[in-house]
Amino acid sequence: MRATLRDVTLSYDQSTTVLKNFTCTIPSGELVALLGPSGSGKSTILNLLAGLLTPSAGQILFDQTDVTRQDSRHRNIGMVFQDYALYPHLTVHDNIAFPLKMAHVKRAARQQRIAELANLVQLSDQLAKFPRELSGGQQQRVALARALAKHPQLLLLDEPLSSLDTTLREELLTVIHDVQRATGVTTLFVTHNQEDALQIADHIMLLANGRLQQVGTGHDLYVHPQNLTVARFIGRPQLNLWPVATLPARLRASLPANALAQAATLGIRSEAIRLADTPAAAHFTATVTQQRQLGRDTLTHLRTTTDLVSTAISPTNQAALPLSIDLHGCQLFSAIGDCLWTWGGGGRTP
Numbered sequence: 001m002r003a004t005l006r007d008v009t010l011s012y013d014q015s016t017t018v019l020k021n022f023t024c025t026i027p028s029g030e031l032v033a034l035l036g037p038s039g040s041g042k043s044t045i046l047n048l049l050a051g052l053l054t055p056s057a058g059q060i061l062f063d064q065t066d067v068t069r070q071d072s073r074h075r076n077i078g079m080v081f082q083d084y085a086l087y088p089h090l091t092v093h094d095n096i097a098f099p100l101k102m103a104h105v106k107r108a109a110r111q112q113r114i115a116e117l118a119n120l121v122q123l124s125d126q127l128a129k130f131p132r133e134l135s136g137g138q139q140q141r142v143a144l145a146r147a148l149a150k151h152p153q154l155l156l157l158d159e160p161l162s163s164l165d166t167t168l169r170e171e172l173l174t175v176i177h178d179v180q181r182a183t184g185v186t187t188l189f190v191t192h193n194q195e196d197a198l199q200i201a202d203h204i205m206l207l208a209n210g211r212l213q214q215v216g217t218g219h220d221l222y223v224h225p226q227n228l229t230v231a232r233f234i235g236r237p238q239l240n241l242w243p244v245a246t247l248p249a250r251l252r253a254s255l256p257a258n259a260l261a262q263a264a265t266l267g268i269r270s271e272a273i274r275l276a277d278t279p280a281a282a283h284f285t286a287t288v289t290q291q292r293q294l295g296r297d298t299l300t301h302l303r304t305t306t307d308l309v310s311t312a313i314s315p316t317n318q319a320a321l322p323l324s325i326d327l328h329g330c331q332l333f334s335a336i337g338d339c340l341w342t343w344g345g346g347g348r349t350p
């Protein structure tokens with residue numbers, strides 16, 4: 001089932017419009033991540049799809065059917081929230097059984113469905129336990145099984161990993177991915193965590209400032225960002241920015257002249273700032289202000305006419321370094337933030 005918001009406007013009160021003429025599509029059978037900073041409107045979109053909010057203008061379509069005014073209970077949606085929301089006094093078995101009982105599914109069919117779901121989320125041996133006896137990740141798997149019980153046409157996951165530590169997050173991400181593949185249910189995964197989105201989603205919808213900034217694969221967003229907002233949101237460490245007006249002549253000379261003429265900012269990925277093979281080959285020289293280890297990466301903070309961070313320089317005692325920029329990690333942006341040129345090709349200027 002394909003879910004579409006078409007020209008949707010939503011305000012919580014008269015002074016703040018969270019979404020204005022907002023359009024997006026979740027293609028049938030895909031796992032789409034809705035990624036964006038806090039307050040960007042992710043939960044609002046999820047609640048519109050769930051029927052918990054009604055837009056003041058625009059339409060919500062499930063395939064060709066207009067569900068804008070349809071009650072939440074009739075939309076056949078499964079939802080998983082951040083805080084598990086399981087019934088504490090019911091066992092895992094009875095939590096999963098609950099929506100089936102409410103739908104008057106006969107006992108034999110119910111038992112068969114519970115067994116299928118428990119197998120799907122790898123909890124077949126935990127059915128007799130109560131939620132308090134399970135880890136957070138296991139509790140979310142119960143919530144996932146319960147959400148899928150009635151074969152929903154749309155699965156909505158609202159920050160389902162937020163309460164979990166790193167190991168359990170990884171585990172649950174895999175379960176969500178595998179379950180979505182096995183069931184083929186159209187799924188919207190709301191998150192503010194880019195690693196989660198990059199790891200799991202077929203496509204990412206990046207939302208910021210009430211606008212859908214870009215839809216694409218994680219690779220698209222990293223290599224072909226449409227604008228500075230996307231380029232700065234995706235990738236860690238954050239994209240380095242260098243005002244074009246203060247670029248050293250040697251670096252300037254190696255960039256595409258027509259895009260450079262219209263550009264205000266050069267974006268440089270941290271992995272593209274390297275020690276030059278020889279001083280003669282350097283684009284510029286910079287002072288090392290700090291070096292620290294961050295997991296596998298060495299983060300080198302550099303100062304020249306701007307401040308930069310590199311992840312491609314080995315620990316060093318030298319105070320000043322001759323550096324070169326790999327153009328495969330560069331993007332040029334206009335004064336209003338449009339991407340004019342990127343190493344991956346594309347941008348607005350050929």
Ligand SMILES: Nc1ncnc2c1ncn2[C@@H]1O[C@H](COP(=O)(O)OP(=O)(O)OP(=O)(O)O)[C@@H](O)[C@H]1O
Binds near residue numbers: 013039044
């Ligand atoms: N019930 C409400 N009444 C008034 N304003 C609201 C209400 N719910 C959300 N908002 C506002 O709408 C905007 C979008 O909120 P929303 O919760 O959709 O964002 P979000 O991206 O899901 O944020 P978070 O990641 O923090 O949950 C925010 O400015 C928020 O303050």
